[in-house]
Amino acid sequence: MSSNTIVHDSSENFKILVATDLHLGFEEKNLVRADDTFNTFEEVLQLAVKHDVDFILLAGDLFHVNQPSVASLERCISLLRHYCLGDKPINMEFVCDQAEVFKHCNNPIVNFEDQNLNVSIPVFSIHGNHDDPCGIREISCMDLLSSMGLINYFGKQTNLQELKINPILLKKGSNKLAIYGLSHIRDERLERLFKEKKVFMNRPLEDVDDWFNIFVCHQNRVNRPGTKYLSEKCIPSHIMLTIWGHEHECLIDPVRGESNSGYICQPGSTVATSMCEGEAGNKYVGLLTISGKHFRMEPLELKTVRLMHFETVKLSECDEDVSTSKKTQEFVRRKIEDILSRLSLKFSGHKKQPKLPLIRLRVEYTNETQHFNGIQFGHEFQDRVANSNDMILLRMEKKSVQKKTKCIDDQVLSNIMDDEEMEKIEHIVDQYFRTANEENQLELLSVDGMAE
Numbered sequence: 001m002s003s004n005t006i007v008h009d010s011s012e013n014f015k016i017l018v019a020t021d022l023h024l025g026f027e028e029k030n031l032v033r034a035d036d037t038f039n040t041f042e043e044v045l046q047l048a049v050k051h052d053v054d055f056i057l058l059a060g061d062l063f064h065v066n067q068p069s070v071a072s073l074e075r076c077i078s079l080l081r082h083y084c085l086g087d088k089p090i091n092m093e094f095v096c097d098q099a100e101v102f103k104h105c106n107n108p109i110v111n112f113e114d115q116n117l118n119v120s121i122p123v124f125s126i127h128g129n130h131d132d133p134c135g136i137r138e139i140s141c142m143d144l145l146s147s148m149g150l151i152n153y154f155g156k157q158t159n160l161q162e163l164k165i166n167p168i169l170l171k172k173g174s175n176k177l178a179i180y181g182l183s184h185i186r187d188e189r190l191e192r193l194f195k196e197k198k199v200f201m202n203r204p205l206e207d208v209d210d211w212f213n214i215f216v217c218h219q220n221r222v223n224r225p226g227t228k229y230l231s232e233k234c235i236p237s238h239i240m241l242t243i244w245g246h247e248h249e250c251l252i253d254p255v256r257g258e259s260n261s262g263y264i265c266q267p268g269s270t271v272a273t274s275m276c277e278g279e280a281g282n283k284y285v286g287l288l289t290i291s292g293k294h295f296r297m298e299p300l301e302l303k304t305v306r307l308m309h310f311e312t313v314k315l316s317e318c319d320e321d322v323s324t325s326k327k328t329q330e331f332v333r334r335k336i337e338d339i340l341s342r343l344s345l346k347f348s349g350h351k352k353q354p355k356l357p358l359i360r361l362r363v364e365y366t367n368e369t370q371h372f373n374g375i376q377f378g379h380e381f382q383d384r385v386a387n388s389n390d391m392i393l394l395r396m397e398k399k400s401v402q403k404k405t406k407c408i409d410d411q412v413l414s415n416i417m418d419d420e421e422m423e424k425i426e427h428i429v430d431q432y433f434r435t436a437n438e439e440n441q442l443e444l445l446s447v448d449g450m451a452e
Helices: 036-050 070-084 141-147 188-194 326-342 372-380 410-418 425-435 447-452
Strands: 014-019 055-058 121-123 163-165 167-173 175-180 199-200 212-218 241-245 250-256 263-266 284-291 294-301 310-316 358-365 393-395
Touching: 014 036, 036 055, 036 070, 036 284, 055 167, 070 141, 141 372, 163 175, 188 199, 250 284, 250 294, 326 358, 326 372, 372 393, 410 425
Parallel strands: 014 055, 055 121, 163 199, 175 212, 212 241, 241 263, 310 358, 358 393
Antiparallel strands: 014 284, 167 175, 250 263, 284 294
């Protein structure tokens, strides 16, 4: 399997536009930023038309909320009708049991085989954590678009005690493609299901080794404090490429996963929904070409994305005099002007790219005399910056504290915790004392020792 070699006749290659986390409707009540998500979504659809793709594959969070406004739904429906319906022939076959793959849908049929529709570019999508089902009937905006025949909604799980993932099977000439979809599930629940071996990815019944297998998911990929995540080690070895949604940082170039999990592609979001460093880079979608067991992912930079700059400034490292609030403001003002000057050179020239950029300058101070009102300061730039009210984030610089050497062996403790027979805390502690090396033993104080 290769990530950059195409060997067969190009007329039989699958061409797929891959995107995720479009968050339609984000900041729709903000007069400055209301159109951002829809302009970028239209650009994504235009790229699909330009590159004559077979279909669009979305990895969740098409909408920012699971009950979007009527205005957001209307704009999304209009764009899908304009770019995805038409007379262009579909040159691929849907060869699996549609009633099984779309069993959660009211109309369990792939839209380009529906006699009532004229589809030119099919859209396949799972749901994310923002547009997930809710209410008594477990319905979301994705079900609405599915009932209208505008998207093919797959990967929804109705039985959370055991996950059975049946792939979408597509054929184009001699190429065979299997797409396994897993819509968002709480990471804690999903981790438990994998540990209990209750997640099954059903393989095709015929020519099982001839299919190019893609896994589409929408879960945490990074092990952050206080949250669970989907380990790459959980991905079965027959998966050749994973399209990972939910993570907004763009890491679209496929990389080898852990163990035998094939390649992993993280397209990232098409719009910045939080003012953090991971959102500040360029935004891309991917043009995925598949031939046999080989594939190529070509990054396509989005030109309608609002420019964003994130930077942290520590006043303790500043060469200028910033001892007072006034002097600090003068320094920050010059910094903002410099950022605006640099951003002016990065505009794509697209007529729908917003002119006002997003800026987040995190200012860390050491003395209260350096503090000032960030919101009031931002008003000076309200005609030049899209988020002038929260452009400046002031916080006290943390003092570096030397941490004591950690004496607990995390690996040993984790192995003990994973043991299903260990239910009582006293058994866990006892087993740790028996297993850990002497230098990693827990230290206990006697009653007398604690009283001293």
